[in-house]
Amino acid sequence: MRSKKWIIALLACGGLAACGDTFGERALIGAGTGVAGAAILDGNIATGALVGxxxxxxxxEKYPSRCN
Structure with missing residues (x-):
C-alpha cells in the first residue's frame, strides 16, 4: 500500500508539467496538483495547494521554454 501511494504521488507531481500560459494558470494548475497529492498522501490540503x-x-519562471 505504501508503494502505491508513492507511485500516485509521483504521478501527481507529473501534473506540474502542465504549466499554463499565465501566472494565474500556473498557480492554479500547481495548486490543483498539490491538493491532489496531499489528499492521496493524507496530508494537509491547504499546504499541498500552497506548495504546489x-x-x-x-x-x-526558471525554465520558461519548457512551459510553453
Missing amino acids: AAANVAYC
Missing part, C-alpha cells in the same frame, strides 16, 4: 502553486510558478 509555488513549485509550479517557480519551475515555469
Whole structure:
C-alpha cells in the first residue's frame, strides 16, 4: 500500500508539467496538483495547494521554454 501511494504521488507531481500560459494558470494548475497529492498522501490540503502553486510558478519562471 505504501508503494502505491508513492507511485500516485509521483504521478501527481507529473501534473506540474502542465504549466499554463499565465501566472494565474500556473498557480492554479500547481495548486490543483498539490491538493491532489496531499489528499492521496493524507496530508494537509491547504499546504499541498500552497506548495504546489509555488513549485509550479517557480519551475515555469526558471525554465520558461519548457512551459510553453
